Amino acid sequence: MPLKNKSKTTRKAIGLIIIFLMIELLDELVDGVRGAAWPLIRHDLHLSYVQVGMLLTIPNTIASLLEPILGIWGDVGQRRQLILGGGVVFAIALLLISLSNDFALLLAGFVLFYPASGSFVSLSQATLMDIEPTRHEQNMARWALAGSLGNAIGPLLLAGAITLKQSWRSAFFSLAVFTVSLLAMVWRYPLVNPTLSVNEGLPSFQDGIGNAIVALKRASVLRWLTLLQFSDLMLDVLSGFLALYLVDAIGTSNTQASLAVTVWLSFGLLGDFLLIPLLERVQGLSYLKVSALLVLGLYPAFLVVPHFTVKLIILAGLGLLNAGWYSILQGQLYTAMPGQSGTVMTLSNVFGLVGGFMPLALGILAQQIGLQSTMWVLLAAPIVLLLGLFKV
Numbered sequence: 267m268p269l270k271n272k273s274k275t276t277r278k279a280i281g282l283i284i285i286f287l288m289i290e291l292l293d294e295l296v297d298g299v300r301g302a303a304w305p306l307i308r309h310d311l312h313l314s315y316v317q318v319g320m321l322l323t324i325p326n327t328i329a330s331l332l333e334p335i336l337g338i339w340g341d342v343g344q345r346r347q348l349i350l351g352g353g354v355v356f357a358i359a360l361l362l363i364s365l366s367n368d369f370a371l372l373l374a375g376f377v378l379f380y381p382a383s384g385s386f387v388s389l390s391q392a393t394l395m396d397i398e399p400t401r402h403e404q405n406m407a408r409w410a411l412a413g414s415l416g417n418a419i420g421p422l423l424l425a426g427a428i429t430l431k432q433s434w435r436s437a438f439f440s441l442a443v444f445t446v447s448l449l450a451m452v453w454r455y456p457l458v459n460p461t462l463s464v465n466e467g468l469p470s471f472q473d474g475i476g477n478a479i480v481a482l483k484r485a486s487v488l489r490w491l492t493l494l495q496f497s498d499l500m501l502d503v504l505s506g507f508l509a510l511y512l513v514d515a516i517g518t519s520n521t522q523a524s525l526a527v528t529v530w531l532s533f534g535l536l537g538d539f540l541l542i543p544l545l546e547r548v549q550g551l552s553y554l555k556v557s558a559l560l561v562l563g564l565y566p567a568f569l570v571v572p573h574f575t576v577k578l579i580i581l582a583g584l585g586l587l588n589a590g591w592y593s594i595l596q597g598q599l600y601t602a603m604p605g606q607s608g609t610v611m612t613l614s615n616v617f618g619l620v621g622g623f624m625p626l627a628l629g630i631l632a633q634q635i636g637l638q639s640t641m642w643v644l645l646a647a648p649i650v651l652l653l654g655l656f657k658v
Contacts, residue, residue, distance in 0.1 A: 278455065279397050279398070281455070282393070282394075282397055282455060283394060283397060283398075283405070283408075285390075285448065285451050285452060285455075286390040286391070286393065286394040286409075287394075287408055287409065287412040288412070288448055288451075289353075289386065289387055289390045289448055290387060290390070290391065290409050290412040290413050290416065291412045291413070291415060291416040292387075292416065292441065292444055292445060292448060293383055293386075293387045293413070293416065294412070294413040294414070294415070294416025294417040294420065295416040295417075295419060295420045295423065295441060295444075296360065296379075296416075296420070296438075296441055297416070297417055297420060298416060298417045298418065298419060298420015298421050298423070298424075299420040299421070299423055299424045299434070299437045299438065299441065300420075301420070301421070302420065302421035302424045302425075303424055303434040303437065304318070306433070306434045307372070307434060310433075310434075311366070311367070311368060311369060311372060313369060317369050320373065321369075321372065321373060321376055324373065324376075324377065325373075325376040325377045325379065325380040326380055328377055328380065328381060329380035329381040329383070329384055330615060330618070330619055330622075332381040332384065333381060333384035333385075333388065333611065333612070333615045334611075334612040334613075334615045334616055335612075336348060336352075336381070336384055336385050336388075336389065336608075336611070336612075337388070337389075337392075337608045337609055337610070337611035337612030337613075337615065338471060338474035338475060338478060338608065338609060338612055339471065339474070339608070340389045340392060340607075340608025340611065341469070341474050341477075341605075341606055341607070341608035341609050342469050342470065342471055342473070342474045345389055345392075345393060345608065348385045348389055349385065349386060349389050349390060349393070349452065350449065350452060350453065351385065352381075352382045352383075352384070352385025352386030352387075352389065353382075353386045353445060353448065353449040353452065354449065355378055355379075355381075355382035355385070355386075356379065356382040356383060356385075356386045356387075356445050357442050357445040357446050357449065358378060358382075359375045359376070359378035359379035359382055360375070360379070360438050360439070360441050360442035360445060361375075361438075361439065361442045362374055362375035362378065363375035363376070363379070363435075363438045364435045364436070364438035364439040364442060365435070366435075384611070384615075388611045389608060389611065391409055391611075392600075392607035392608050392610060392611055393607065394409065395597075395600040395607045395610075396607050399601075399604065402596075402597035402598070402600045402601050403545050403550040403593060403594050403597035403598070404542065404545050404546070404597075405597070406592075406593040406594070406596050406597040406600075407538065407541045407542045407545055407590065407593040407594075407597075408542060409593070410538050410541075410589070410590075410592060410593045411535075411538040411539055411541075411542065414531075414534060414535045414538045415535070417531075418531065418532075418535055423437055423440070423441075424437045427440075474608075474609065477606060477609060478606075478609045478612050478613060481603055481606060481609060481613065482613060484602070486602045487599070487602050487603060487613070489654055489658075490595055490596075490598050490599035490602055491599065491613060491614065491617045492617075492650075492654065493595050493650065493651055493654045493655075494592070494595045494596065494599065494614070494617070494621075495617055495618070495620065495621035495624075496646060496647050496650040496651065496654075497591040497592065497595055497647055497651060498592075498621060498624070498647075499624065499643075499644045499646060499647035500561060500565070500584070500588050500591065500644060500647040500648065501588055501591060501592060503624060503625055503628065503644065504584075504644055505527070505530065505531075506625060507625075507628070507637070507641065507644075508523075508526060508527055508530060508581075509523040509524070509526070509527055510637065511637055511638075511641055512526055512577075514637055515636070515637045515638040515641070516574070516577075518574060522574060525578070526577070526578060526581060529578050529581055529582050529585070530581055530582075530584075530585045531585070532582075532585070533581075533582040533583075533584075533585030533586050534585040534586075534588065534589050536585075536586060536589075537585060537586040537587070537588070537589025537590065538589045538590075538593075540586070540589070541589055541590040541593065544590075545590075545594075550590070550593075550594040550597065550598070551594065551598070551655060551658055553590060553594070554590065554591065554594050554595075554651065554655060555651075555652065555655050557587045557588070557590065557591070558647075558648040558651040558652050558655070559648070559652065560583075560587050561584060561587050561588065561647070561648040562645070562648040562649065562652065564580055564583055564584055564587070565584060565644070565645055565648070566642075566645065567580055568580040568581060568584065569638075569641055569642065591651075596614075599614070628640055628643060631643065
């Protein structure tokens with residue numbers, strides 16, 4: 267390849283990487299704004315807790331049924347259309363949310379938003395993995411950092427809107443505008459997925475389903491899918507139960523619990539930042555084994571230490587050590603399925619349906635034996651990781 271053309275291709279790849287990371291930043295900005303805005307939304311629209319539960323459950327269920335199909339389509343030559351179309355629906359959904367004045371319109375916005383996020387965001391992640399097939403872990407680390415930044419900035423965006431005497435609607439509207447600007451950037455690139463430069467020989471949708479089934483029978487694919495679900499016990503599941511554990515089981519105040527969550531998120535963000543240069547120096551799996559081993563020692567200490575200040579220090583350490591788990595495991599899953607990055611999205615969603623019941627199972631268990639005892643179950647995460655990585 268001539269040097270000039272190679273340089274142009276490199277610039278194009280860098281541009282795509284930046285755009286895809288901005289798409290992940292946007293998605294987590296929405297999540298951060300939405301999480302912080304729930305009390306305001308519930309008050310303004312006079313929502314009951316049942317309606318809030320419906321808003322969280324119905325759209326997610328619909329998306330879980332659609333996203334596996336979108337992943338297969340993404341591998342059979344429809345990726346550019348799916349990303350652009352998903353982005354358009356993503357923007358429309360945010361606009362509907364910003365304009366909603368009752369439960370029905372808000373629900374319609376969420377029903378559109380969830381699968382649109384799968385098409386726009388998840389397929390962008392898949393394409394990011396295709397751009398540099400030998401750097402899956404490094405680019406997943408960048409993806410995770412972009413998401414952590416968005417999740418942290420989202421509540422600040424909402425606070426800024428309120429400070430300017432605007433409302434939660436203004437925050438969602440600004441995110442819709444941001445979506446349109448990102449869509450304009452994506453549109454400039456005639457080829458979203460660099461690995462699909464020609465359309466000859468692309469598999470049919472039926473072939474895509476068959477390839478997904480074949481991949482699911484491979485031991486390496488099953489390993490990474492399983493480890494991803496168990497690792498979440500020390501990530502989103504711990505995050506979801508953390509404040510409740512501190513208040514209900516330990517007896518801290520709500521202010522102390524909020525401080526602990528802030529420490530957890532802050533050091534997780536720091537860990538995401540430090541992971542990027544770390545992966546340039548050490549192998550991701552080597553780091554993951556050491557990290558899991560340290561968490562295996564730190565997490566029990568977090569549960570048994572009585573002093574709140576010491577718990578915070580240990581929690582900060584856990585936030586740092588857990589930071590790379592998703593990035594490295596997801597990167598390994600992409601590496602195990604070359605040329606099937608869209609199918610990775612499909613299989614992740616299928617396994618995610620099963621993993622999604624873990625918080626419910628833990629909640630039922632906590633009702634029976636208490637939250638203090640139930641928190642020990644989360645220790646399965648580092649144990650399973652170490653077992654799964656033993657011969658890798």
